[in-house]
Amino acid sequence: MNDIEAVEEFATDLSEMCTHTPLMAERPLVWTIIANPKAGGFTIAKRWKQHREILRTYANRARNTIQRPGPAMPSQTALEADHGTGRLGALGLIPTLRPNHAGDLVRRLIDEALANKPKHPGERSPFYLIITAGGDGTSLEALTALYHLPPQLQNSFAILRLPMGTGNDGADARDLDKALDLLVHPSNVQFMPAVELQTASKRKGPFLAFNILSIGLDAFVTHMTNKMKGHLPGDSYKLWVDIATLFYDRIYHVATMQVEAYDKQGKLITHFEKELLLLAFGISGRRTYGAGIPILPDDHNICGVEEMPLLKKLKLKKLFTSGQHANRSEAHMLSATKLVVHYSEPILAQMDGEPVLLDREDFPINLVLTEPRIPTLRIQSY
Numbered sequence: 001m002n003d004i005e006a007v008e009e010f011a012t013d014l015s016e017m018c019t020h021t022p023l024m025a026e027r028p029l030v031w032t033i034i035a036n037p038k039a040g041g042f043t044i045a046k047r048w049k050q051h052r053e054i055l056r057t058y059a060n061r062a063r064n065t066i067q068r069p070g071p072a073m074p075s076q077t078a079l080e081a082d083h084g085t086g087r088l089g090a091l092g093l094i095p096t097l098r099p100n101h102a103g104d105l106v107r108r109l110i111d112e113a114l115a116n117k118p119k120h121p122g123e124r125s126p127f128y129l130i131i132t133a134g135g136d137g138t139s140l141e142a143l144t145a146l147y148h149l150p151p152q153l154q155n156s157f158a159i160l161r162l163p164m165g166t167g168n169d170g171a172d173a174r175d176l177d178k179a180l181d182l183l184v185h186p187s188n189v190q191f192m193p194a195v196e197l198q199t200a201s202k203r204k205g206p207f208l209a210f211n212i213l214s215i216g217l218d219a220f221v222t223h224m225t226n227k228m229k230g231h232l233p234g235d236s237y238k239l240w241v242d243i244a245t246l247f248y249d250r251i252y253h254v255a256t257m258q259v260e261a262y263d264k265q266g267k268l269i270t271h272f273e274k275e276l277l278l279l280a281f282g283i284s285g286r287r288t289y290g291a292g293i294p295i296l297p298d299d300h301n302i303c304g305v306e307e308m309p310l311l312k313k314l315k316l317k318k319l320f321t322s323g324q325h326a327n328r329s330e331a332h333m334l335s336a337t338k339l340v341v342h343y344s345e346p347i348l349a350q351m352d353g354e355p356v357l358l359d360r361e362d363f364p365i366n367l368v369l370t371e372p373r374i375p376t377l378r379i380q381s382y
């Protein structure tokens with residue numbers, strides 16, 4: 001079975017769930033499945049076999065136990081994107097073919113929704129469900145486009161991010177069955193914030209992250225992992241963590257970083273000057289990156305890790321990769337909605353796995369937690 005066949009088989013079961021989902025049952029539901037056929041969840045045989053069994057189980061459950069009162073249909077965008085037999089369009093499936101394809105598709109769906117706004121009083125507008133099936137890159141592209149959703153459509157969209165990549169830190173659940181629960185059980189729409197990086201030079205950015213935005217060592221690891229993707233077998237992120245532990249400060253000079261932290265009201269919480277190996281800023285606490293590394297293991301949404309001698313790095317590396325670092329003196333854990341960061345050397349930043357080089361003239365930078373803007377699904381609580 002080739003990658004496209006696997007994605008089509010995947011979408012067959014997923015479309016069954018979309019047809020029956022209780023989500024927004026009082027409104028017409030329009031769904032679109034944006035899938036990356038090259039994602040590990042499709043191409044790694046062992047993972048695909050597991051995912052296939054889960055999908056079959058959930059599709060059967062939806063078919064046999066859920067009776068949706070309102071209509072559900074694939075989007076016009078999906079139908080028009082199918083230049084073949086029409087089979088993929090009928091499933092609401094659009095395989096991604098190039099970088100930022102997912103973002104372009106979300107923008108087309110927004111245009112479709114604007115064109116389909118009710119023209120008569122009492123007419124119910126369609127509710128657009130976007131399902132991404134890929135890794136963090138696919139998720140980031142779709143979320144970045146959805147971040148600019150017009151205000152009049154805020155209550156007409158939701159996104160569900162399925163964990164079908166190699167790294168799934170940006171998915172709605174790390175396990176596929178937990179993510180699919182959001183389709184087969186009654187769910188509410190909740191809005192999620194982003195972290196925005198603003199540079200002083202204005203030549204770069206602003207950049208958005210919807211999981212963790214960070215600068216320093218881990219951004220270097222992300223950069224090298226992406227650069228060598230396809231040349232190294234399996235998940236090379238942890239290999240580059242080991243390499244970076246040994247050599248990062250020989251490649252990038254670790255200088256003093258001045259950090260000012262502010263609360264939601266703009267009040268200064270704390271400030272410090274430290275030589276930091278990395279500084280991570282999440283949309284909340286209890287978040288992972290690098291395929292499950294819990295850099296934010298508690299409720300704090302910010303972690304700074306101090307530079308340290310090599311032997312100490314080697315000794316403590318396991319604590320940081322397993323989330324046991326929160327109480328170490330080398331880790332600075334705090335909660336804030338804005339950071340102002342001054343730095344005098346070039347350094348890499350990463351936004352949900354997408355790196356960018358920040359030069360001296362880009363500083364100071366602002367890292368800002370935005371207002372909640374991304375419509376996501378959460379199981380209803382009674």
